[in-house]
Amino acid sequence: MAAFDRPLNLTTGVMELGRFRVDLGTRELRRDGVAIPVGSRAFDILAVLVSAGGRLVTKNELMSVVWPQTIVEENNIHVHLSALRKILGPDRNLVLTVPGRGYQLCVQKTDVALTSWMGGSMRDANQLPSNIALVGRETAVQRILAMLESSRLITLVGAGGIGKTRLSLEVARRTEEDSVEPAYFVDLSGVTTREGMLDAIMKGCGRPTGGAGVPEKGVACALSDLRGLLFIDNAEHLIAHVAEIVDALLAANNHVRVVVTSRERLRISPEHTFKVDPLETPPAYTSQVDIRGHSAVRLFLQRANAMQLTVGADGQQLQLVGEICRRLDGIPLAIELAAARVAALGLDGARHCLDDRMAFLTGGYRTARPRHQSLRATFDWSHALLDHTERTLFRRTAVFDGLFTLEALGVVAYDATLSLSSAIAGIDALVAKSLLNVQFEGPRALYWLYESTRAYALQKLRDEGEVETITMRHEHHAVRLPRRAGADQLNPEPGSVRRSSPTAGHHALNWSAAQYGDIALR
Structure with missing residues (x-):
């Protein structure tokens, strides 16, 4: 019994x-x-x-x-x-x-x-984790708080290391300060099963767990009296199960609001999505005053100077900081890891080490989750959640430097192992899982990778022994581009995130050749 x-x-x-x-x-x-x-x-x-x-x-x-x-x-x-x-x-x-x-x-x-028998008052049942002061996220916090006034479910979506957890914690803290209703925080990063997820949610809400085999509807009914804001952090590896319990909870409880952080959205009807963007980085040749005004630079300086360094004291140093932040695409985790290396390597050394960033960007906070201890671990987590087709497509996109079209990807990626239909589904999945970025030029979709994402994908391409095959396909396509009609010329409007040109492919090939000297360019 x-x-x-x-x-x-x-x-x-x-x-x-x-x-x-x-x-x-x-x-x-x-x-x-x-x-x-x-x-x-x-x-x-x-x-x-x-x-x-x-x-x-x-x-x-x-x-x-x-x-x-x-x-x-x-x-x-x-x-x-x-x-x-x-x-x-x-x-x-x-x-x-x-x-x-x-x-x-x-x-x-x-x-x-x-309630006392069940384990104490709800507000005392779940103390919010400590949070480090946010940099450059005040507008995002205000937008999310405004969305919560009319939305019962918001999913914060973004790439690994972009700061979804810290942003959600700040929203939770503001909610508790401004409301008599409590905020509950459930971290799923260490949970691997559906039952573990349901138990974590019950415990996070100060309720006794239901044991194995309890359906989502049962947990939802047990929480149907819950009042306040429920935060579910790191949902991507259990996304289908999280979608089911959140959908059931919102159907059983008209008073609770839910915020989820994930690298992809839940895809259920009540959901509103907030895309967490990188921090602002300064364009090249920005003035000293303007460089300091960008949030990525402020974060770098804050972390570096916390180690009693004097970083950013002159214009030359600020230009180096700006370059580092640009090359790291404004990703907060990568910026913090790079700033931590300045104490031993200096700014110039840190900049040069970005060429091997997967080995260089390590040594995160001791209290951080394992996948936030290094940049490679963050990408390993995301990569493990991809299926075979998605992994194949992901590593093959690495040869593109800048923007590329669906047609260009087809020339490079499609073969007997990857059909057109499966590749299109794979592109959709990579965009949804925050590994591939998309922007639009009129009716046409243009794709691009963060520089760090591309560095990781190139390593995977090498591990699979596909570097020579894929780069040769891409070189052939890049050589043909100048002779093609204007439809193949990518000229995004000023201010777009990435720019490309008919020679972009050669930049990718040269970068790959520098990394893997055994590849001969033709």
């Missing part, structure tokens, strides 16, 4: 279930304030479910409490449950049957006594 998570106490506690009030001390059930006769066994069953606080109760648990030291048939449970549901009338679905597992109460509201 499975054991209860907490010792049952059927003599105290009061619970309100919509129109009903259950008093375990007086063994009384009231509807709209009027006492209703209930059979002894039916009330015992109700008392067990109430005392479980929304946790799933197995058949054996129920029988051991209601019929102690007595052997009875399972049909006895069905008879008394039927009588109880008849009393509940239109609210009969408050008592759920989970086929093959047991029974569960769809909790609506608990009083102080029962």
